[in-house]
Amino acid sequence: MAEKSFKYVIVGGGVAAGYAAREFAKQGVQPGELAIISKEAVAPYERPALSKGYLFPEGAARLPGFHVCVGSGGERLLPEWYSEKGIQLILGTEIVKADLVAKTLVSAAGEVFKYQVLLIATGSTVIKLSDFGVQGADAKNIFYLREIDDADKLVEVIKAKKNGKAVVVGGGYIGLELSAALKINNLDVSMVYPEPWCMPRLFTAGIAAFYEGYYANKGIKIIKGTVAVGFTTDSNGEVKEVKLKDGRTLEADIVIVGVGGRPLISLFKGQVEEEKGGIKTDAFFKSSLPDVYAIGDVATFPMKLYKDMRRVEHVDHARKSAEQAVKAIKAAQAGKSIEEYDYLPYFYSRSFDLSWQFYGDNVGETVLFGNNDPTSANPKFGTYWIKDGKVLGAFLEGGTPEENKAISKVAKLQPPVESLDLLTKEGLAFACKI
Template identity: 50%
Template sequence: MRPLIGKGISVFGRYPSLRPAFPTTPGHHSATAQRAYLSGNPPVHGKLASNFSMSAASKSFSTVLLGGGVASGYFAREWIKEGGKGSDLAIISDDTVVAYERPALSKAYLFPEGAARLPGFYTSVGVGGERQDPTWYSSHGIEYLTETAIKSADLKNKTLTTEDGTAISFEKLVIGTGARVTRLEDFKTPGADLEGVYYLRKVADADALLEGIAEAKKKGPDVNIVIVGGGYIGMEVGAGLVKHGVNLTLVFPESRLMERLLTPELAGFYEKYYEGKGVKLIKKDLVTALEGTDGKVTTAVLKSGKRLPVDLVVVGTGARPNVELFKGAVDLLEGPPGGIKVDGRLQTSAPGVFAVGDVAAFKPAFTGELTRQEHVTNARLTGAYVAREILTPGTQPEYDYLPFFYSREFDLSWQFYGQSQGDPVHFGDQSSGKFGAYWIKDGTVVGAFLESGSEEENAAIKKVIQTKAKAPSDLQAQGLAFAASL
């Protein structure tokens, strides 16, 4: 696992040694201003106060949540909602900002106009909840440590140790370390370390990508960008970047976009749509090397022998769970998709230790198989579930989750529930813009996909999967009406 990178700095809380020298001021929400507060350097009359460090020998908390992703924000929200004391909770994160709705990064954050920016998408605005900006955590007494590196975890003795040697003890630990992007270095791709290669996981990544585009445009109007990957991230990032007027190419080894989910018929619609926006798709091919001049990427070399001129390369080839810190301490799911094994209450094999979000491997009742769900909805739900479980143990049903994915690209918007296994049955008219598919396995509808559905229609296809509806012989003819009839 890439260690939780940072400075070991505290943002808020009840310990004087960890508290910034100046109070958090509402209104300072830009990445720069927030980093100033979160690093202990709040702006004072346009200047920065002197730095301070979390260098005390040890600190103790009732509950510690390790990780600053979506699950952390929703854990904190539920903790306070259910009567938990903020002073009992510490959140430790390697990010420079408090928890935010990560899906915004591959969507509106990349837009050249009307772009999403903090404080607009802190958790829990994704569900219409209160905006949990830095002041929110401060006002509730929650200790939120950002830019903080954990170098070791001793689960038997219930202690985390930061890079500066501070020992943080806990009674309950929630592991929300999430996943890290798969990098070209992981494939040993020559030229992976050249300047101009970007990934997207955090606000800082998105900012760097936008800065890279701006710099490239200074050299001329024709900016060439290659996106490595034709999956979820590749499609969403592509939809955002094409708005910048760049020459965009997606390169991916599969025979179609989002091959693991979309049927050839569904993928064909999105491929034509993207091509209509000027996006070039290169299928069944790989970027095997990057070449550059003066340390800056200039060429993407493909397995087929093609050489693509590039100013920037964006890599969207999946993610890997951050479990290395806990090897030997908790049971891990060996092999893909990896992760930390949890039971029905999201507890790991270590007493008093839970896992949430992308890193947790659990068994949804729908599949009965250990899996990880890299999706914001699961992150929100697992975070809230474990908060309740710690506060009121055993009083709620075991955690369950219906596999769900959604995406928004250009003026398109789709939702999917269940599994894309079995025989697909397509319905609707693609030319009308509203269409979808069901997947049938052993006579049961196990998957449902709908493009441009209303709130009611999306709820209807979800119900089809939840109820394990049997497929009628005229399912194709009924189409969306079948879902509405249940």
Template identity: 30%
Template sequence: MADSERPIVIVGASLGGAKAAEALREAGYRGGIVLIGEEHERPYERPPLSKGYLTGKDDREKIYVHPPQWYAEHDITLRLGTAVAAIDPAAHTVTLADDGQVGYHKLLLTTGSEPRRLPVPGAEQDGVLYLRRVDDSDRIKAALRPGARIAVIGAGWIGLEVAAAARTVGAEVTVLEALELPLLRVLGREVAQVFADLHRDHGVDLRFGVQVTELTGADGKVSGVKLGDGSEVAADAVVVGIGISPATALAEAAGLEVDNGIRTDQHLRTSDPDVYAAGDVANAHHPLFDRHIRVEHWANALNQPQTAARAMLGQPDAVYDRVPYFFTDAEWTPRQPNEPVASRDKLSMEYLGYVEPDGYDRVVFRGDVKANEFIAFWLKDGRVLAGMNMNVWDVTDPIRELIVSKRVVDADRLANPNIALGEV
């Protein structure tokens, strides 16, 4: 079979994989599409696993990207519960764990990432939980109950979202973090402090600058977290959220260039011209920043596949240049249906832009930080690098324009809520 007659194969039946298949069909591609996934679940979105699905606000059906019949209706071969063992770029084949082979014309890797494991004694006991897949969310949900003692290791996005969900159901929550503030590497000290205050205000016991040395337990069941100072935090369950690592093993073994993810150009093409990558696993060259960046958030998995699909179909203008975006949301106060939630009791945040931990020289706040209704801007030499709106809506477009324009702004006007962002 000629390469051009082979299907496009997508490895990773995730949000990114499903969206790539959808984009190929929408672009008019009528050839074969094979979507291969290791999980037995059809492609689903991951944000609800630490948000609405975890808290019980959303039912399971809402997490899926497409209805079950969608794949057959669009002539997409969906192979679930199927692990990929190897890729041979020279032969244009994918070898499956059951020794089967699938030839490809173009290959897209949406293999995502995996949670980093906690490297301490006792970490393999029952009750030590990670969050990546829907079954993980089910296990954490079962552990969140009134009065339960939940220890969360890591004060990143996942850790804080789980902590908020646990407090909402009435669990006792202790968050353990090696750094001195939550989200410090992502947000910097000024905004990280806001998140620390907000979670403490809602009963989360935040402990910073701590070292986890052991998970204690009896009969194979975790019962606590031992710290470097010899103290111990009692726990009925321990949720570990210490970051994720891009799933690059297949790419490395295939000889693709790997550096903090699978390295791609702005078209999401890897070092092999017939292999592309998108989502968490892709370290893509971004034309706006003129550098490679890897973004571990939903928006990349949602939007990069559209660029990859068009690029695989030979469209030279297929360039991924969207400003990085992510969001988080949480509520702490149980309420009756239709009862409004005070701003201080909810966290609805959107973030646009890209800033290295030491890449800014000033943070400008606009709005009421104490009321939890504000926008924060990260600036370097008077230019906006990123903006975060907290419980303030319909501002992402002007924030994006400030970032993309790269123009020098007046910080006092930027901070003044009486001046429209478009006029700063």
């Protein structure tokens, strides 16, 4: 097959790829200079929609409605936008070999792509129960949610198993958002996770108690402290039961697994420096090779605010790291320099009528403030994380845009705290006066 050559190649077609393309267009890219190679069959889209609006029984999100960059209030980049800008979208194409010294990529079909500058935006892949040899984990109707194809299959089975039983394995982001979506579809939902409370990487016991109470009031059964160790199937090979480690068995028509992901960097192993499970980069997302950049989930970068190296799996960082890398590439070519990446960690989630935001670092002691009664009509509560006498992190459920802005400012400025008791009493007022 004939080789194709580009000045810039983005490998991966998720959020980071779309935002990088927009930044290239802003910075000035000539027709034919840039290609995006994605194994997905559609142009880059806002991935968070898949676990939220996509599964709604009414008014569901559908493409082209959530192509990038609508998630951050920007213009929607339809496939035509890429062709208008002379950016080549090479879809349905999986790269299976990368030679970073020879600057060559090879697809599963044997196509060869040459580049001068590479942006690695391969994101994460889901961790599957079959990876651990869980018995029956390859049964039909056991789902993982990562791509639009996964979401489409899930939509079909939700219709087919109307009023059926769903078991969600995992108590993190995906577990919480999908349990809510399944419940809205009138399924009988059980959540199973091994930890003592949901979302333990971020939530304190106090925060988690609210969400577990709220979900229980919605009729979602929560089973903590155990894991799925096997599945039984019916004569069609469809999942019928989930066997738990504690000896219990749950009936299931649908199982959704959300037990985390891992960065997709196997193509580049041994060719670039790695750290903390990702590709090590500088503050401009340049890897140990001068013409190779890594953005989004796959990058381990210097977190200026905390003076350490971090890897962040979140849509906000995918967007911002993509823009930073492209600005850095174009500035270097013009003999200019740009500011180092100065990122404030930000996470958010929406489910049912709830909406929370978190900024900063969840380390140190914590205080809980506000109304966190799960039966309340208008719950609004939050938590501050305090270390070395300073507020390093802030969480808020039910905040207004102004209040969310205030907690982000607190996490960024890290104001000193006189006493934890006083901070608890002041609550949100502390953030709003900074």
